[in-house]
Amino acid sequence: MSLPSPTYGLATLSRHHQARLLVAPLQVHPYFQMTEIYGGLVDCVVPDDLTIPQFFLDSYHPLRPVRKATIPWLIEDATGRHIGFEELRARTFGLANSFKARYGIKNDDVVLIFSPNHVDYPPAMWATHRLGAIVSGANPAYTTNELLYQMQITKPSLVITHPGSLSIAVSAARAAGIPDTYVIVFDQVAGNNHTAVETLIQEGLRMEQCFVEPRLKSGEAKSKVAYLNFSSGTTGKPKAVIIPHYGPIVNTIQMALHNKVNQNYCAWEDQRFRPGDSVAGILPFYHIYGLVVSLTFSLFCGLTVVVIPKFNFVNFLQSIYRHQITHLMLVPPHIVLLCKHPATKEHDLSSVRYMGCGAAPLSAELMSQVIKAFPNAHIGQGYGLTESTTSICMFSVDSDVGVPGGAGRLLPGIVARVVKHDGTLAGYNEPGELRVKMPSLALGYWNNEEATRETFVDGWLHTGDEVFIREDKEVFIVDRIKEIMKVRGYQVAPAELEGCLLDIPDVADACVVPIPDDYSGEVPMAFVVLHPNVAKRVAANPVEAEKVKVAIMKHVADNKVSYKHLNSIEFIDVIPKNPSGKLLRRVLRERAREMKAKTKARL
Secondary structure: OOOOOOOOOHHHHOOOOEEEOOOOOOEEOHHHOEEEEEOOOOOOEEEOOOOHHHHHHOOOOOOOOOOOOOOOOEEEOOOOOEEOHHHHHHHHHHHHHHHHHHHOOOOOOEEEEEOOOOOOHHHHHHHHHHOOOEEEEEOOOOOHHHHHHHHHHHOOOEEEEOHHHHHHHHHHHHHOOOOHHHEEEOOOOOOOOOOEHHHHHHHHHHOOOOOOOOOOOOOHHHOOEEEEEEEOOOOOOOEEEEEEOHHHHHHHHHHHHHOOOOOOOOOHHHOOOOOOOEEEEOOOOOOHHHHHHHHHHHHHOOOEEEEOOOOOHHHHHHHHHHHOOOEEEEOHHHHHHHHHOHHHHHOOOOOOOEEEEOOOOOOHHHHHHHHHHOOOOEEEEEEEEHHHOEEEEEOOOOOOEOOOOOOOEEOOOOEEEEEOOOOOEOOOOOOEEEEEEOOOOOOEEOOOHHHHHHHEEOOEEEEEEEEEEOOOOEEEEEEEOOOOEEEOOEEEOHHHHHHHHOOOOOEEEEEEEEEEEOOOEEEEEEEEEEOHHHHHHHHHOHHHHHHHHHHHHHHHHHHOOHHHOOOEEEEOOOOOEOOOOOEOHHHHHHHHHHHHHHHHHHO
């Protein structure tokens, strides 16, 4: 059968409702105290009546470069298989048809994807959206209990997984009351009786269309839910961030404006994003950075995404050379390896012409090292959150390299405030909490009104990050005010680990704090109060102390995903707390840093 023709083509775009974001210029108080700072003007079409697949597969946007038919959208890293626009669109349609026919997926149902990156990950998401349903991506390294928690929050109607993650997916699905037949796999392997995505695609393409795709009204994309992406919080349990279709669409347009995509602002060879370039799809698609920047924005710019399921550094270097990858979207641990691993010099990486780093701050020292290692590449940082549907700032096209230690400049359409500890507004170069108002803001947290009220206040996102902003709108991340830590770019809630520690009979009390780490950015350290009897044994025998520490670390390792594992444990007599009983985490964080500094000095 032939696919339905795109409903939203170039000829019909002008008949759409078109939202234009008009942002006023910079406004400041007399005496140069900053009130609000504006990232710039957004004066272009921002459709607010399209779903994500309708925007990317069925419509045209003036900022979007024309991609030649010979330029693939996706490349499968291991096989080199190319997937072009027509095939991608067909696979999306086939899956949507089968999801409806076989599983009855309908408007506002949730489809949970528990898998590493896969070339059918985008079609699976977009097929779900074609039905008006919601996608929730899960970390494929989750334990059964961690995945079950996400299932209990989102209540998925269908689970898509990978053969390597199948046993955990089935175990969690059964605990959540999801039948085995509603757990499908991206790839069919011997001995696996679960339906494969390829089977569903072919089945769906053979059938007449059996679903009616939602057509949104003017403004409805701002409230129609597309994703439930999980972000950890200070309460210890991850929270589901509600992301509407409008969020990734408008943030993509903001990034395109900021990077002057499809504008002849300089010679072709120096333009930052061009059709025919390629990006390493190494960042996980369940993570907002990988989903919106590495995948969605790259495809909009005409780049080919080389889909890499799992990160192995040497294999990663080989993939860059094999596919002549030009663009790398990275996190600080990748930068550390590129600068320090001996294998880097053994591979030809001359194709790389862009390197962006996000998810956690990159030190000025590491920035200088990577600039020396890749002197011909555009290199810089960006900053964003799941709650902002990714990018708040990115390094400017005004220079080939970003400001050392800077997180980039505010994107167009973003309004920022810096609020000092006393509640007053900061001036330039004064630290305080960053609060932003932007069109791509999430709608809040799924079934968590209290957390939503704390983070989303009168249209402002309270980021919990301490920053200062220079006169040129360059943002510098100073520290996190919130208790959340970031390990290799992943959010880790100390309270979640403390809850895990308190499940151990030997542990009477605990406090987890981040300590700096060159590779991971931060790693969790636990201050532990032992039960009196255990404390006596430990005090009397140093060997016993080591055995108890090993047992505690093993308990966490057995129950939490790898990036949440403890780096070290320090026994303590009492956890400092304020009169209301709240942990004085800042006190122990400073103590941990002093301990680390003394250890480093002795070395």
